[in-house]
Amino acid sequence: MGAGSGTGARRLHPPERVAEYTEAGWWDGETTDSLLRARVREHPDRLALVDPLNKTDLVDSPPLRLSWAGVDAEADRLAAVLLRHGLGQGDVLGVQLPNTAEQVCVYLACWRIGVIVSPLPVQYREHETVQLGQLASFDAFLTASRIGTRRVAAEVLSLRDRIPSLRLLFAYGEGVPEGAVSLAAEAALPYDPAEVSSYIEKHSADPNDCITICWTSGTEATPKGVPRCHNDWLAIARTCAEAPRMTADDVLLNPFPMVNMAGFAGLFLPWLRVGCVLVQHHPFDLPVFLRQIAEERATYTVAPPALLTMLLAREDLLAVTDLSSLTRIGSGSAPLSVAMVTGWQERHGIGVINFFGSNEGTGMLTDPYDVPDPADRARFFPRYGDSSGVRWSTLAATWTSLRIVDPSTGADIEEPGVAGELRIKSPQVFAGYLKGEELPSPFDELGYLKTGDLFEIAGEQGQFLRYVDRAKDLIIRGGMNIAPAELEHLLSGHPAVAEVAVVGYPDAVLGERVCAVVVPRPGTEVSLGEVVAHLQSLHIASYKLPERLEVRGELPRNPVGKVLKRELRGELS
Known part of the structure; x- marks a missing residue:
């Protein structure tokens, strides 16, 4: 075969979008x-x-x-x-x-x-x-x-x-x-x-x-x-390099497989933009990871919330690890706990950046520069384009348009505390799925990406958004909506719980009931009564309480670390 027998370039976005975003400076021609x-x-x-x-x-x-x-x-x-x-x-x-x-x-x-x-x-x-x-x-x-x-x-x-x-x-x-x-x-x-x-x-x-x-x-x-x-x-x-204020003097330690949004956007492509050092890590091995931080003098890394929570609890391990070069950490893919983000900042002087995104369209981030309060940074994302008068310093605030939409009526939600689907329009959003003509459109009638994620407006000025859950993960028990992410966040504070996933299981009368699937911390045991008592002590509504507990050695995950709730639901059916 001759050199380069490819059928030619595949252009993705329509010309009018390219012209609009390029003229605005959001796409820079690189x-x-x-x-x-x-x-x-x-x-x-x-x-x-x-x-x-x-x-x-x-x-x-x-x-x-x-x-x-x-x-x-x-x-x-x-x-x-x-x-x-x-x-x-x-x-x-x-x-x-x-x-x-x-x-x-x-x-x-x-x-x-x-x-x-x-x-x-x-x-x-x-x-x-x-x-x-x-x-x-x-x-x-x-x-x-x-x-x-x-x-x-x-x-x-x-x-x-x-x-x-x-x-x-x-x-x-x-x-x-x-x-x-x-x-x-x-x-x-x-x-x-x-x-x-x-x-x-x-x-x-x-x-x-x-x-x-x-x-x-x-x-x-x-x-x-x-x-x-x-x-x-x-x-x-550009956005992911801006969040940690990345420069050519940084040393980035990359533990995420370079196969999707986290691996490409978190460190690899920002490295190419700023011209610093990229240190590869694979597969995840905690002693090797900590050794690389110390030996390569890593200044920034990304890590899943469960790892950061576990590390924070291992003061014995951190005490013999040189973290002096590390100044900030990115995290996401699951809600961050207030205790974790606060702990890293107060005990180690390291700011945790909260990322939210997907392969289809990364959306929001909360960094220590715009949101210095670690509790707010763990719980909230900026409500870009809002009318609260709050100004955000990131490029994402300039080029991102958001909607919170009632899943039933399609109406825009403007009042705080009411959950709706997040929809995004941005130069970071993809053009459409491979063979998209064979699939339902991921965009709404106004051209916004339908994320499938539920958020609500929050903050004293309505300047934030708070993640509620994936729409498809909601448990509907007797007509009442229960967000597993809320329960998972609360249960992660139980001293015997290392990891937890909350899913619904079928019930002939109520439609669904709540099951907590728990991985206990080493050397501990956990019972349904203890889980329920812990949640009751936090004064949550009784209809949200789990009625079943499954104890596992580990949670099923896909290759990039997300819990496969589909498998858990299948096992409980």
Whole structure:
């Protein structure tokens, strides 16, 4: 095949939206490759990218420490390999790699020549690979010969006849199976950078070109493809770099798999925008994570709320860990507890930033600069575009329009304390699902993204929004709505509860009843009576009290850490 046999760029947003957002300055005309080239021009020899400490346990290659020039060279050489094997603008490459330097360089190489990346979590196996490969029509797949103990390249090779579009398999590492392209062998071949430059000149990138197809989190039965272009990804990156006031002097420690919103927007793309150091971490290992903070002098990281709560309770561990470089932490994907956010700030002087978003459209963040009170930061998000007179300093406040809508009537809710669906319009919102013509529209009649999340107006001036729950997770008991997130937040304060998920289970009379699924702290036990007594001591309405308790060793989660309530409900039916 000739170099770059792709069918051409896939533009995502309609021209009128591109013109509107570009004229407003919300989309700045940059691409991921133009940002990479800018970083290389600024400081080519400065450290840019650091591999996990335990990389050799993951894959068959040594840990790397690359400068910006080194990242650029690796990406360019890999782009030449892809072109040599006939991949080009508009082709889709499935990628299944742990968080490593190679993973970063693969993404940057693809975007340099217009190849669309569809990243898969390393936990995905044959079922998910075939399902997503068919949905996105993978032209090629790139992985490692070995990830941990799994021979992933051989697994994918055996699936080729089940993914009709798949014509190529690339693999890093040793023992690459016959029929796959060894990237180690390819790297030893001569390569001419002029060939890549020539291709780029003939296939210029547009900021509206699709660069990724990520996948909804798996809390639903069938994942949906979420295409993203340079424009909306880099708008998100501007906001996520701004929240911690990120600069080129920062050292970012990334423990989130770079497969969806948290991994891409939280650290990877902000790193590309500001030109600091990105330290990769995978899989999550607490001793390694804390060691990386100390040894790499990490200044900023992101972590799920459960981890931050657990760490705060381990004063013995924190006492022997050097956290002196760490100044702020981002968190989200679940409601933050007031005790956790307050504890990190008061005991360690570290501000926790509260993020809310989704693959379809990141929306809001609460940072220590606009909201210095940690209790407010844990509970609330800014009500962008409100009429309270409160001004927010972030770009997101300028370009985000919000609605709170009654799910039954579709009417806008303006009064505090009334839950409704959050709807968002923003340059950070995606253009629509892959094969969206076959799916219900995710947008309302005014063009706002229907998030499926319930919020209510809060704060003395109505300047905040408070998360209530996912609309589909609401439990309706005898006609009364119960928000599991509220109960989960309250139960997380029980001394014997390490983790908790609240779900409904069927009842012939009331429709649903409430079940608390609890993971106890080590060395403790918990009973339904204790759970109910704890909630009664907090004076909640009696109809919200759990009538069933399930004790588990762990909660079922998808590859990016979200609790699979669908599975829990299925088990309780």
